[in-house]
Amino acid sequence: MNRYRETYAEINLKHLYHNLKSIQKIVHPKTVIPVVKADAYGHGAVEVVRYLIDKGIDYFAVSLLEEALELRRVYPNIELLCMGIIENEGLLIASENNITVTMSNFNQLQNCPKLSKTLKIHLKVDTGMNRLGFKSDHDIKEVIDEIQKNEKFFLEGIFTHFSTADENISYYKKQLNRFDDIFTNLNFKFKMIHVSNSSSQIQFEKDLPWTTHTRLGISLYGLTYIDHIKFLKNTFTLKTKISQLNRLTAGEFVGYGASYESSGQEIIAVLPIGYADGFIRKNTGGFVEINHKRYPIVGRICMDMTFVKVDESVQLHDEVILFGGLISIDEVADRLDTINYEVICQISKRVPRIYKK
Ligand SMILES: Cc1ncc(COP(=O)(O)O)c(C=O)c1O
Incomplete structure (x- = not known):
């Protein structure tokens, strides 16, 4: 579209990649998954993802199925995880478009239509945020059993989300310990295990030998609430x-x-x-x-x-x-x-x- 007004947001993709690389170094050998929901936090998801694909990144996280589909139309080969709730026909659409979904409650599972393609699933565990996810040991075991009964389901990952990683470390630790407890008692081998958001991965990922990935949102975009972090660049x-x-x-x-x-x-x-x-x-x-x-x-x-x-x-x-x-x-x-x-x-x-x- 032509521009006739000199108002714009300048998005510095070099800085964005600098932020990603710096944090990737901190969390090595885990892999950082860029979170590009909400149009890449206002930066423009299609362009941000294009740039990161060129840099060799091939796994991204969004919230909505609509966001995943927008990216899928442009990029047929990347991996996309939807972290929000997808239900009913949405699960069918996700499977047909090779979009990984988050399973957070039994309602999603029970109302899943018949699938003809594999549906990749990450299991969401609620460790204390009381937003999305399965909470009790009993429910978590049951959902894993249920998922395994459906040959179209592929249970690829498990994750949780921290509510206070940038402000209340003792609550963060409580959530982490709860996840650790659940995870060590499960008799299931997950290919992907991810718990950290920006604040927790920058501070604590090195203390978590059992994770495989991290989810990086706000600090990809140069922002943090951790006082002593000075290496991030404005995007x-x-x-x-x-x-x-x-x-x-x-x-x-x-x-x-x-x-x-x-x-x-x-x-x-x-x-x-x-x-x-x-x-x-x-x-x-x-x-x-x-x-x-x-x-x-x-x-x-x-x-x-x-x-x-x-x-x-x-x-x-x-x-x-x-x-x-x-x-x-x-x-x-x-x-x-x-x-x-x-x-x-x-x-x-x-x-x-x-x-x-
Ligand atoms: C489930 C989940 N994971 C990761 C993130 C990224 O968090 P941050 O932007 O703090 O890195 C978010 C953002 O809200 C989220 O909802």
Whole structure:
């Protein structure tokens, strides 16, 4: 699609690969599975996967069957694990498209239609998050027996998910011990065993000799909540250019609701980005970067436009970095009282992703 507006997200694929390689080194000899759900955390799954396939990666994880099918249409030969719930006809579609599913409850199993192709299954164990998965020893044994009765099922993997690996280590250990308990009492040899997300693999994977893979989401995209980790590189920079400069005298008002009043001679830059782009209204009061300096966002953010108070050094069409430069994604997350995951995922499809290789 042609672009007539200078607003875009610059995706740095080199940095993304740097992050992957650095973490792959930490978890060696296990294999990192890149998590590319939610359009690769807003980076664009088709392009991210294309780049990683070129680097020799052939196994990816998503959440939805729709996400897996989008990738399958473009990449017939990669392995795809869906980590969310797939039921009924979805299981048939998954088997026909060689998409690996997560088995989390008996309902999925009982309502699985007749399959003509093999369905690869990873068993989800709930070790304390109380989201998805089988919880009791009894249920886990029973589901394994049930799966083995169906010749179209291939039980390839087992996994769990940690709810506190980046904040509460004692709860992480509790979950880990529970998984260890279950796993050692099972009389089944799994080809793939994976438990870690970004935070846990960076910190603890070396202590887990029995896993084969890890699932890497947020730190693939350069973000972490572990303070001392400094090797990750930013992959998502939100940019635009100034569309108009307005000179105000004292007592003039800016934008909807006339919520910002100029206190003297002021210059207001209008940026072509707004809440329909995922740059939500709560960003008012934060900052943007122009020519390596920080400038405040003022007035109410509109659907398509944002106001910034600038100075004489700023020119029409100057580049503006909303985040990913001087202003980090973590700073925006703090500003919005949320987590870095949400900052990148919420930038909408209206913002084109431009790839830097
Ligand atoms: C089941 C599962 N595994 C792995 C991940 C990746 O986690 P992170 O982005 O913290 O690495 C997620 C993300 O939410 C997930 O739901």
